[in-house]
Amino acid sequence: MIVPRRVALRSLFALAVTAFTGGALGRIATRPESGVGHDPHAFDEMYRGRRLLGFSGPGGEPTALVDGRPLHLMRCADGGYVTPIDHYESCPTPLAATRAAVDELGTARLSPLAGAHGVPTDPTGGSPRGVHA
DSSP states (O other): OOOOHHHHHHHHHHHHHHHHHHHHHHHHHTSGGGTGGGOTTOEEEEETTEEEEEEEOGGGOEEEEETTEEEOOEEOTTSOEEOSSOSSOOBSSHHHHHHHHHHHHTTSOOOGGGGGTTSOOSTTSSOTTSOOO
């Protein structure tokens, strides 16, 4: 049986539209802000021209990314959060702490080491400044 060209093209178009729509809906359903799993640390927004993304990492600890680069969040005794960018202001949520870091950064890019706060960067295990205490 020979299929007319018009029928074949229409079928291919319908198949492509269906595949694209399914793929797009699949990505939307798994985004942190979609409510899947009700992650209390989830956020995904543009703030001052930066893309902020937050989610629960290993062990439920909040994880934040600024323009795709990790930003270390630390829990304070008062229940708030601080970052290596601004140790002085305790913020009530991971999103507020991430926004405060962006405010402090201004137009500067986040260092690739900002996500490794407290982790030795020297392969010998010493301080990146050569201090061995």
